[in-house]
Amino acid sequence: MCGLTGIFHINGPGNIPLDTLKRMTAVLQHRGGDESGIYIDDQIGLGHTRLSIIDLHSGTQPIHNEDKTLWIVFNGEIFNYPELRKQLQDDGHHFYTTTDTEVILHLYERDGLNCLNSLNGQFAFAIWSTPKKQLLLARDRMGICPLHYTIQNGCIYFASEIKSIFMEKKISREIDPIALDQIFTIWAPLPGFTAFKHIHELEPGQFLQIDKDNIHLSKYWHFPIDPRNELFDDSPEELTEELTRLLSDAVRIRLIADVTVGSYLSGGLDSSGITALVAKQFNHDVHSFGIRFEEFDFDESIYQKQLASFLSVHHKELSVSNSDIASHFSEILWHSEKPILRTAPVPLFLLSKHVSENGLKVILTGEGADEIFGGYNIFKEALVRKFLSRKPDDQNRADLITRLYPNIFKNPSLKNSLIKFFAQGLDQAGDPLFSHLIRWNNTKRIKTFFAENLQKEIGDYNCIEEIRGLLPDHFDTCSTLMKAQYLESSIFLSNYLLSSQGDRVAMAHAVETRPPYLDHRIIEFMARVPAVWKILGLNEKHILKKVFKDILPKNIIDRPKNPYRAPIQQSLLTAHNSEFVESMICEAEIQKAGYFNPKKVTSLTAKLYGQKNVNEVEGMALAGILSTQIIDHQYIRNFPTDPNCPLKLDIMIDNRSNS
Amino acid sequence: MNYAEDLHKFILENFLFGDDNNLKNDASLLEHGIIDSTGILELISFLEETYGITIEDDEMIPENLDSIDNINNFLNAKLKVIGQPA
Numbered sequence: 001m002c003g004l005t006g007i008f009h010i011n012g013p014g015n016i017p018l019d020t021l022k023r024m025t026a027v028l029q030h031r032g033g034d035e036s037g038i039y040i041d042d043q044i045g046l047g048h049t050r051l052s053i054i055d056l057h058s059g060t061q062p063i064h065n066e067d068k069t070l071w072i073v074f075n076g077e078i079f080n081y082p083e084l085r086k087q088l089q090d091d092g093h094h095f096y097t098t099t100d101t102e103v104i105l106h107l108y109e110r111d112g113l114n115c116l117n118s119l120n121g122q123f124a125f126a127i128w129s130t131p132k133k134q135l136l137l138a139r140d141r142m143g144i145c146p147l148h149y150t151i152q153n154g155c156i157y158f159a160s161e162i163k164s165i166f167m168e169k170k171i172s173r174e175i176d177p178i179a180l181d182q183i184f185t186i187w188a189p190l191p192g193f194t195a196f197k198h199i200h201e202l203e204p205g206q207f208l209q210i211d212k213d214n215i216h217l218s219k220y221w222h223f224p225i226d227p228r229n230e231l232f233d234d235s236p237e238e239l240t241e242e243l244t245r246l247l248s249d250a251v252r253i254r255l256i257a258d259v260t261v262g263s264y265l266s267g268g269l270d271s272s273g274i275t276a277l278v279a280k281q282f283n284h285d286v287h288s289f290g291i292r293f294e295e296f297d298f299d300e301s302i303y304q305k306q307l308a309s310f311l312s313v314h315h316k317e318l319s320v321s322n323s324d325i326a327s328h329f330s331e332i333l334w335h336s337e338k339p340i341l342r343t344a345p346v347p348l349f350l351l352s353k354h355v356s357e358n359g360l361k362v363i364l365t366g367e368g369a370d371e372i373f374g375g376y377n378i379f380k381e382a383l384v385r386k387f388l389s390r391k392p393d394d395q396n397r398a399d400l401i402t403r404l405y406p407n408i409f410k411n412p413s414l415k416n417s418l419i420k421f422f423a424q425g426l427d428q429a430g431d432p433l434f435s436h437l438i439r440w441n442n443t444k445r446i447k448t449f450f451a452e453n454l455q456k457e458i459g460d461y462n463c464i465e466e467i468r469g470l471l472p473d474h475f476d477t478c479s480t481l482m483k484a485q486y487l488e489s490s491i492f493l494s495n496y497l498l499s500s501q502g503d504r505v506a507m508a509h510a511v512e513t514r515p516p517y518l519d520h521r522i523i524e525f526m527a528r529v530p531a532v533w534k535i536l537g538l539n540e541k542h543i544l545k546k547v548f549k550d551i552l553p554k555n556i557i558d559r560p561k562n563p564y565r566a567p568i569q570q571s572l573l574t575a576h577n578s579e580f581v582e583s584m585i586c587e588a589e590i591q592k593a594g595y596f597n598p599k600k601v602t603s604l605t606a607k608l609y610g611q612k613n614v615n616e617v618e619g620m621a622l623a624g625i626l627s628t629q630i631i632d633h634q635y636i637r638n639f640p641t642d643p644n645c646p647l648k649l650d651i652m653i654d655n656r657s658n659s
Numbered sequence: 660m661n662y663a664e665d666l667h668k669f670i671l672e673n674f675l676f677g678d679d680n681n682l683k684n685d686a687s688l689l690e691h692g693i694i695d696s697t698g699i700l701e702l703i704s705f706l707e708e709t710y711g712i713t714i715e716d717d718e719m720i721p722e723n724l725d726s727i728d729n730i731n732n733f734l735n736a737k738l739k740v741i742g743q744p745a
Contacts, residue, residue, distance in 0.1 A: 408696050416720045417699050421689050445692050448678050600676040607673065615697040 002061070003028025003507075004073040004147075005047040005159035006126055007168070008135045011212045013042035014154070016656075021045040023167040026647040028160055030335075031075070031507045035060050037651035039071050044128050044135065048073040051510050053257050053362060054081075059099040060651045065109055066094050069130045071653075072108075074101040075160055076123030076145040077514065079253035084118060101125075108136070116207060116220045120253070120520065124160060124202070134211040141221040142368070142518045143191075143204030143494035146503055150199050156210060161504075162199055162337045162635075169641050172198070175632060177457040180595065183339050184624055185444040185463050186436075188495035190470075195338040195631060204494045221520070224527035225486050227477040231530045239529055240546040243522070247547060250519035251277045254364055261362045261514075262287040262355060265315060266564060267303030269541060269548065269557065270366030270375070274516055276551040278364065279311045286313040289355055289363070291347045294321040295567045303556060310553055318354045320347045322570050326577035330630050335508045336500040337635070339627040341443070341620035344566040349505035356509040363506070367497060367515035371489040372526050373541040374481060374534030375561055380404050382435035382484045383535060385422060389429035398423065403538060406560075432475055433467065435484035440464055446621040449596045449604065467491070481531035568619035569608045572626060581605075584629045593632045596625055662710075662734050666727045669705055674698055684727040699724065706730070712737055 005024040007016055018040060025036055025047030032051025039046040039062040048061040054077070062071045078084070081100035084107055089095070093106040100121070107115040108127055113136075122144035127136045137158055139147045149158040150165055157165045166173055176197040179189045189195065191203040202208060205221035232239060251274060255261050263275045265288035279286045290304040301317055308315030325346045332349045333340070355363055370376045381404055388397045401422045402409040409418060425437055433440075450458070467487075475483060498515075506513045516522075526534070529543065536542040545557050572581060583589065585605065587598040608622055663684055671679060674693050688694045694702060702724060703714055712734075723733040 411700070412716070414696075414699055414719055417689070417724060418696050420721045420725070421696055421699075424690055441692055442695055448676060448680075597676075600678065603672065603676045615695070615701070617695060 002051050002075040003031035003049040003160045003164070004061075004075050004124065004126060005164045006045055006073065006128075006135075006157070008044045008128075008156045008158075008210070009154060010151070010156060010210060011154055012133075016040055016043075016045040017168075018045070020168050021047050022647050022649075023641075023643065024157075024159060024164045025049060026645045027167055027643055028164050029645060029647070030510060031160060032510050035650040036647055037061050037653075038649055039073075039128070039653045039655070041130070041655035042657055043133060046071060046073045046126060046128060051361060051512060053077070053259055053512065055097050055099040056258050058097045059101060061101060062651070062653065063097065063099065063101050063105060065105050070105050070109060071128045071130070072101060072105045072125055074104060074123065074125040075147075076121060076125070076140065077254075077256075077512070078103060078119050078121040078123060079256060079519075080118075080120040082256075113207065113209070113220070122514065122518075126158060132211060134209065136207060136209050137202060138207040138220075139202040139204060141205040141520050142223075142489075142498065142523070144498050144503065144515065144518065146499065147202040148194060148199055149202065149208065151215075152198065161335075162194060162196060163334075163639075165199060166635070166639055167641060167643075173636050173639060174198075175595070175628070175636060177454055178461055178463075180339070180450070180454065180628065181447070181458045181461055182463045183341070184446045184450075185440050186467070186491055187341050187443065187620075188492060188499075189338060190463065190466065191490065191495060196635070204490075222472065223486060223490050224524050225472060225475065225478050225482050226527045227474050228479060229477075230528060232528050236533050236543065236546065239533060240543055243525065243543060244547045246519070246522050246525055247273075247516065248277060248281060250516040250522055251364070252282060253519075254514045254516050255282055257362050259362055260287065260360055261364060262289060262360045263313075263364045264288070264351070264366065264513075265290045265304050265307060265313070266366065267300035267307065267556075268366065268562060268564075269545065269552070269559075270369035270517065272303075272307050272366075272552055272556050273369075273544065273548045274364050274366050275307065275313060276311055276548065279313055280551050284312070286311070287358070287360060288313045288315045289351055289358075290315065290317045291351055292317045292319045293347070293566070294319070295570060298565060298567060300562060303559070306553065307556065316354065316358060318347075318351055320350055320566075322567055323574050323576050324350060325566055325571035326574050326580075329572065329626070330580070330634075332500075332505055332508070333627055333630045334634055335504040337504070337631070338500065339624055339631055340496070340500050341446075341624045341627075342501075342566070343568050343571055343623060344564060345501045345505045346571075347566050348501055349508055352506045352509040352511040352513075355511050361510060362512045362514065365502075365513045365515045366517065367502060367513070368493065368517040369541065369544060370561075371485060371493050372517055372523055373544040374485065374531070375541045375544075376488060377404055377561070377563070378435060378439060378488065379481055379484050380535060380538055380540060381422065381438075382480050384538075385426060386429050386434070386480050388423065389426040392423065392426050400538070432471055432483060433464065433487065435480065436487050437464075442617060443620065445617055446624060449600050449621060449625060451594055451597050454595050479531045481534060482527070568623050569611070572622060573605070573609055581626060584633065585626055589629060590625075593629055595628055595632070601625055660735065660738075661731065663727050663731045665709075666730055669709075670694075670727070673701065673705070682727075684731075686727075687721075687725050688727075689721065689725055702730075706734070710734060710738065 035050040078100040124145040124147035292301040
């Protein structure tokens, strides 16, 4: 992957400040320091930092078409580019590199906006058409690669990361109260939002075409939710066979690279399946990487070892302690650019560093499988609660809830009270948001820590109501599971998992992650698979387990799902970290930043320091408050608009008329 | 004896961090999102430590624990049985 950035004077020629463009480019160099390049003319400036993966020698960007009327900067990968390139060559297009980047440009030249539908990949790009004086920004279907923009002072500023846009000193930097309301309810900003006022993120599957006459912002792809009457009626065996074929091809095309491609191996079903497919079908010399936790409850290394030996892969594990998580929390926020309620991005940040130190820059991951195949407990919880809602007094039905959360229910005496907790809102079983309301209503209790002024600024805004307004037309006709999958994928996957826990923490060390399960062909196929084959009874990811039954050990397939998590208060409130935490969330600092109520925050930390039982919501409150304070410190109060990172340009195209 | 005031204070400090939100004595703590699954454990520890009682498994039911009124009634009954002044 790479970093891209640019400034475009929408209404016609204007001065593009080259110094600013250079700083905007330089600050993205962690995303790929192999090469950098700039294109500038009287109306636009494009900047690029490159992580070379395909065509290491001639792929320097920006790249142009035959007559240099189209210019592109691109971050990501187009996995089906060999086929597309061949078609384009047959149509008479001439290429001067062997990159996928150049393929996009010629495809755009041939098909216009329709080119987006032909691309299979993870990408964000900007194409500048000099004759039309028109800019196109586009982002992949699931939002694996980031792209932000703001329209101010007659210009559009855009970049892979927001810090690049903030290099323009004229752009104001303010945390958006609405985004805080969203994060402290649904764990991430809604699609299109960022943590900052007036800074937008292009949504997954969205493009923005802009010239002096028009701004065209639209989605070219929607996360598919097929109504019940359009589902496949094939047998589970036939469905498994087709899924096996698709998955194998999704992995195959993601192994295309001129560098070694490794794999993350957590010990769970998803990453184990991907690693097994690579090892068995494509490459016997696989390098895999996994995390080992100091906290026993979080550690899965025993399964990683078993798999590494079973698959004969070169496995490297990285031990992560509570104090490691504490000491890098601040650093990952510089990369994630938004407050987070979790610490789970930190171990992945350290893992990508480990990968990079081992000389690899491309990694396959199991991300997306839980959303697409039905792996999360929140899905099963929705199904069970829906089932219970039809006979709320049936004790046998209620007892099913205890099987979902064996950890929470390990104290059998609490059963009745806990069942009552999960039985909340059973009368809302017909609500389109039924699956997620318990989680969101529970999380939004953290808003009690908001300062009065922040609450005033948020006013009547209600992010749950906003989500209702964004639901697709035929949402009501879908199954309970499909609705829950849609909510999880369109909100949490793209704006948290693929971002704070995906692109940002991997690209912090110039490592590109490729999630084969998020191949759109698989997503579209699974949208038409009946819910019963995804979760059979209470057996999650049923069909995926069938795909892997011959290539993974039985105990890996049968083991209960263990969600990837990292300790929160056990790590953030370690003795060695206390000085830093205190400096960020002491009453004076909380007061100065103005987002939270200082007295309440002090009571929270006092309580957490002495707490025996880990309370999840209070842990999330701590992470959310601390991370908001750190983001404020890094991006609002002390942002370095003149960073000391020199930029060595490998290519500089200066088409300004007075140059 | 009326324990409602002490219970109100504990819940206010420990779960609401000082924000009263018009907490009513008959309001369901679970349904109003005031306590969650781990909150119940905290509440039980508080009751056991403060009042020197042991709450039996079959007593951990919403009818005893899910509102200030319910807890107050439960405490009164419990402390009467073990002979402490009610």
